[in-house]
Amino acid sequence: MNHPAMVALGIVAVVVGGTLAFALSSVRRFTMDPQQYIVGGRSFGTIFLWVLMAGEIYTSFTFLGLAGWAYGMGAPTYYVLAYGPIGYLIGYFTLPRIWRIAKARGLLTGADFFADRYASPTLGLFTGCVHFVLLVPYVTLQLSGLQTLLRIAGYGAIDATAAVGGAFVAIALFTFFAGLRGTAWASIVKDAFVLGGVVFAGIAIPLQFFGSPAAMIDQVLRAHPHWLTLAPGTAPHGAVWYASTVLLTAIGYFMGPQSFNAAYSSRSENTLRRNAMYLPIYNVMLTLVFFAGLAALLVAPGLSGPAVDQSFLLVVQRYYPPWVLGCIAAAGSLAALIPATALLLAAAGVFTKNVLGTFGIATSDASRTLATRVLVVVVALLALILWIVFPSTLVGLLLVYYNGITQFAPAVVAALFWRRVTLWGAASGLLAGLLLVIVLSAGNVPLLGLNAGFVALAVNAVTLVAVSLCTPRRALQNEGPP
Amino acid sequence: MLSLRALLTIIPIAALTVAVPLVNRVEPRILGLPFVFFWILAWTLLVPAFIWGIGRTERHW
Numbered sequence: 001m002n003h004p005a006m007v008a009l010g011i012v013a014v015v016v017g018g019t020l021a022f023a024l025s026s027v028r029r030f031t032m033d034p035q036q037y038i039v040g041g042r043s044f045g046t047i048f049l050w051v052l053m054a055g056e057i058y059t060s061f062t063f064l065g066l067a068g069w070a071y072g073m074g075a076p077t078y079y080v081l082a083y084g085p086i087g088y089l090i091g092y093f094t095l096p097r098i099w100r101i102a103k104a105r106g107l108l109t110g111a112d113f114f115a116d117r118y119a120s121p122t123l124g125l126f127t128g129c130v131h132f133v134l135l136v137p138y139v140t141l142q143l144s145g146l147q148t149l150l151r152i153a154g155y156g157a158i159d160a161t162a163a164v165g166g167a168f169v170a171i172a173l174f175t176f177f178a179g180l181r182g183t184a185w186a187s188i189v190k191d192a193f194v195l196g197g198v199v200f201a202g203i204a205i206p207l208q209f210f211g212s213p214a215a216m217i218d219q220v221l222r223a224h225p226h227w228l229t230l231a232p233g234t235a236p237h238g239a240v241w242y243a244s245t246v247l248l249t250a251i252g253y254f255m256g257p258q259s260f261n262a263a264y265s266s267r268s269e270n271t272l273r274r275n276a277m278y279l280p281i282y283n284v285m286l287t288l289v290f291f292a293g294l295a296a297l298l299v300a301p302g303l304s305g306p307a308v309d310q311s312f313l314l315v316v317q318r319y320y321p322p323w324v325l326g327c328i329a330a331a332g333s334l335a336a337l338i339p340a341t342a343l344l345l346a347a348a349g350v351f352t353k354n355v356l357g358t359f360g361i362a363t364s365d366a367s368r369t370l371a372t373r374v375l376v377v378v379v380a381l382l383a384l385i386l387w388i389v390f391p392s393t394l395v396g397l398l399l400v401y402y403n404g405i406t407q408f409a410p411a412v413v414a415a416l417f418w419r420r421v422t423l424w425g426a427a428s429g430l431l432a433g434l435l436l437v438i439v440l441s442a443g444n445v446p447l448l449g450l451n452a453g454f455v456a457l458a459v460n461a462v463t464l465v466a467v468s469l470c471t472p473r474r475a476l477q478n479e480g481p482p
Numbered sequence: 483m484l485s486l487r488a489l490l491t492i493i494p495i496a497a498l499t500v501a502v503p504l505v506n507r508v509e510p511r512i513l514g515l516p517f518v519f520f521w522i523l524a525w526t527l528l529v530p531a532f533i534w535g536i537g538r539t540e541r542h543w
Contacts, residue, residue, distance in 0.1 A: 081522050082498040085529040089494060092533050214514020221508060221516070228516040230506050239503035246499050273542055277533040283526050 004322035008153040011326030023185035034368045037179035038349040040265035055187025060145035060336035068309035070293025074227035076237040084283040087253025092276035096269035110260030111354040117415040118423040128354030131257040135347040139383035146336040152313045153329035172380035175341045183341045190334035197331035202288025244454040252406030258346040348375035403453030407433035410461045425468025433460030487539045
């Protein structure tokens with residue numbers, strides 16, 4: 001291995017190892033029952049929760065993918081900047097209510113919410129299975145992000161596959177011991193590194209190459225006059241696509257199973273409200289990633305295909321010393337690994353509670369914690385196998401993930417705000433939405449420029465309302481927020 | 483007549499979705515950013531203020 005690769009990869013190894021050791025030592029004094037392990041004992045205050053939520057939401061895919069879009073597509077990237085704030089605004093109304101119900105009824109997973117509100121363990125089982133199936137490829141996606149980072153940090157000198165496998169075994173073991181509280185502590189370090197990396201990439205690089213970010217944008221506009229404005233109307237990735245995608249993604253923002261766990265971990269309702277207020281500030285960082293992608297477009301033009309995601313890393317690799325590359329790659333690696341711990345935990349928790357639990361397996365506290373821990377490792381291995389066997393189908397799966405997760409939104413919102421909703425209404429809306437997502441993703445049908453998931457969501461909501469009004473309003477067993 | 487709380491919710495959502503095609507221009511550039519870019523960034527920073535306002539109308543703080 002050559003010298004620069006050793007410096008860069010050494011920094012990555014020390015930072016990741018140090019972060020995991022720090023987080024493990026911080027959670028040592030807690031005894032792990034399922035409440036503590038899966039939802040942090042419902043005790044997180046505003047700052048801790050802020051860090052955890054930011055830690056889960058902003059993954060390596062956010063950073064690499066966003067820079068890649070700025071490099072490869074230009075203006076459509078705006079949607080990534082815009083959906084977060086709307087997601088938080090919606091979360092301000094939904095998360096405190098979800099928390100109140102979860103606290104009163106002892107809910108541990110997102111699927112628990114459906115089982116409890118609609119008084120149907122079968123719906124819980126179904127939701128649990130869908131969540132599980134959607135989570136595994138999302139974990140796998142973090143693996144391929146990590147692979148990109150390590151390959152560049154190794155200057156092409158190492159076999160990244162082995163390193164990725166090693167890193168993944170490490171975080172599976174970490175999650176086995178540390179639980180959600182460990183994810184939150186590790187997120188503190190992750191956020192600090194990511195902040196540093198993003199400021200460097202979005203401010204220092206433009207300053208050095210162009211004099212200022214504004215001068216860089218002048219150059220982008222000179223070379224590509226339409227790069228920073230949306231195509232009009234129903235054009236592909238045009239204005240209609242933008243607006244529908246922002247709305248869709250914002251509605252799905254807190255619908256991921258790992259988001260339910262994060263919401264449950266809050267200390268109080270107001271903690272969640274304050275979080276919704278503070279989290280948009282984190283979103284400003286994404287602007288800087290956008291700048292980094294634009295800088296790469298001018299400094300290292302000519303990349304295409306999946307390589308655009310590596311654009312700004314290649315600039316760092318080519319023009320900066322190995323230790324800078326090491327720090328950036330370390331930030332990126334944490335952004336892949338720490339959210340992955342939350343995803344592993346959510347997938348393992350949902351399988352234990354809603355799949356095994358529905359069949360009466362592992363229902364005592366002690367066996368439930370043990371089963372969740374073992375499943376964390378199993379899910380990590382599943383994701384690893386999926387990554388090795390089907391590396392190329394991933395991006396397609398991610399689109400299905402996000403569109404699929406969003407289909408749970410109507411049933412959640414109705415459970416919180418509409419007393420007339422019935423189990424049949426929620427279930428048929430959900431089924432219609434999920435089936436449409438699969439059909440539309442496979443067929444790639446153009447729909448007046450609208451995002452396909454948006455169409456499925458509309459059909460889902462209409463079905464929910466129509467079927468609910470046609471089915472008798474059986475008093476739900478668990479009436480109202482207790 | 484919409485309540486203040488409803489207005490505080492709807493305005494930022496509209497500003498970041500349906501209003502964006504209306505401001506989809508490069509000029510006037512503000513802080514060096516194309517106007518549409520600045521618009522989205524500005525609303526990102528305004529959302530906390532709107533959420534604060536909603537919390538006030540609901541007497542949470």
